Amino acid sequence: MPTNPIGNKALIRALNRSTVLNMIKTNDLIARAEVARRTGLSPATVTSITVDLVRDNLIFEKATGDSSGGRRPILLAINPHGGYVIGIKLTETQAISALTDLEANIITKGTDTLSGHSPEKVVEDLVKTVSSLLDQGGIRKKQLLGVGIGLAGIIDASRGVLRQSPIYKWQDVPLKDMLQKRINAPVYLDNDVNTLTLAERWYGSGQKVDNFLTITIGRGVGMGIVVNGRFYRGASGGAGELGHTVVDPEGPLCECGKHGCLEAYVGDPGLLRSAVEARKNGLLGFEAKTIEDLVRLANEGDPGARQVYAQAGELLGRSIANLVNIFNPSRIILNGEGTRAGEWIFGPMKEAIQCHAMPALASDVEIIIDRWGDDKWAYGAASLVLRELFESPVHREA
Numbered sequence: 001m002p003t004n005p006i007g008n009k010a011l012i013r014a015l016n017r018s019t020v021l022n023m024i025k026t027n028d029l030i031a032r033a034e035v036a037r038r039t040g041l042s043p044a045t046v047t048s049i050t051v052d053l054v055r056d057n058l059i060f061e062k063a064t065g066d067s068s069g070g071r072r073p074i075l076l077a078i079n080p081h082g083g084y085v086i087g088i089k090l091t092e093t094q095a096i097s098a099l100t101d102l103e104a105n106i107i108t109k110g111t112d113t114l115s116g117h118s119p120e121k122v123v124e125d126l127v128k129t130v131s132s133l134l135d136q137g138g139i140r141k142k143q144l145l146g147v148g149i150g151l152a153g154i155i156d157a158s159r160g161v162l163r164q165s166p167i168y169k170w171q172d173v174p175l176k177d178m179l180q181k182r183i184n185a186p187v188y189l190d191n192d193v194n195t196l197t198l199a200e201r202w203y204g205s206g207q208k209v210d211n212f213l214t215i216t217i218g219r220g221v222g223m224g225i226v227v228n229g230r231f232y233r234g235a236s237g238g239a240g241e242l243g244h245t246v247v248d249p250e251g252p253l254c255e256c257g258k259h260g261c262l263e264a265y266v267g268d269p270g271l272l273r274s275a276v277e278a279r280k281n282g283l284l285g286f287e288a289k290t291i292e293d294l295v296r297l298a299n300e301g302d303p304g305a306r307q308v309y310a311q312a313g314e315l316l317g318r319s320i321a322n323l324v325n326i327f328n329p330s331r332i333i334l335n336g337e338g339t340r341a342g343e344w345i346f347g348p349m350k351e352a353i354q355c356h357a358m359p360a361l362a363s364d365v366e367i368i369i370d371r372w373g374d375d376k377w378a379y380g381a382a383s384l385v386l387r388e389l390f391e392s393p394v395h396r397e398a
Helices: 009-027 032-039 043-055 119-137 175-183 192-203 268-280 291-299 303-327 337-341 343-356 376-390 393-397
Strands: 059-064 074-078 084-090 094-100 106-113 144-151 154-156 161-164 171-173 187-191 212-217 221-227 331-335 366-369
Touching: 009 032, 009 043, 009 074, 009 376, 032 043, 032 074, 043 059, 084 119, 084 192, 084 376, 094 119, 094 376, 106 119, 119 144, 119 175, 144 175, 144 192, 144 376, 154 187, 161 175, 175 187, 187 192, 187 376, 192 212, 192 221, 192 331, 192 376, 212 303, 212 337, 221 303, 268 291, 268 303, 291 303, 291 337, 291 343, 303 331, 303 343, 337 343, 343 366
Parallel strands: 084 144, 144 187, 212 331, 331 366
Antiparallel strands: 059 074, 084 094, 094 106, 154 161, 161 171, 212 221
């Protein structure tokens, strides 16, 4: 028979601990009495929990506050050095990593080339990456609270199983357990776009926004979904495959095996394919071998390069307009390496959103384009571990 959570003392204690810890995290400096007042917990409960949190080095007594008569209150704050987490983004060829403190400040970061694509080879490389980051940061192994890993594919985050990987061609690989046994620290696994969405939710443009979408463009096109303040993953963890929605059944072949997916036009390989066609038709002045070449040509005024981005932007905007009509988000955050193209892709995208979204819903949504840095993927993966520390256990179980 399942345990009734209302009568589960351990769960209630964990809920109260999470509530207190989040209150301190949100307010930077706060007195115990104020924590009790805002949370509705008894002063005795708050005192008991904060004693444990101080003992665990997660918070510390930082300064004295103003007195309204009597003793000055002791203020509590998150201890950024109470533990450390590692985030790793896996690509086709690299492990992009970052070591952060409890306030998500990056201590050190790195990029390591993968030695192979078998699960065993990748795990071996990840073990080396973890060890290297700890050494670079001067962090002892016992200070490591966990490792978060983000990568493309359909992932069962609750079990840490990579169900399907488009880049490694893996199926049902228990990557979490494989790495956890080697490093003897908690490991958390999720789709890379979900990890970015989580980072936006906790530390970025999604803070205090209950309904938003994160859309990434670059090697592929992905989406993270937050509805009513909760992540939406779908029945088996595969929700958000925006790049594999079909915009033209007669279109080019996508890597997933279908024709005319959005990713086949907006992802980097699709953009370069369009550039080749533009070159053959005499529209592109110079050959674009890389995305950097294509962006440079667009910036220099090449009409063919700008047309390639305009077509991609219009298709992306049309797809986003459909999302606006379906989800009615208050914010859409665009992220990923593809944002470097700037207004050459986002200008047409915004026009298409206004053209195809319902006017009342289009006026509700704010479009934010985040500045990109390659370490953002790793930062997002690190947020997987920070969420385990700060988020309510009820939300985690759900």
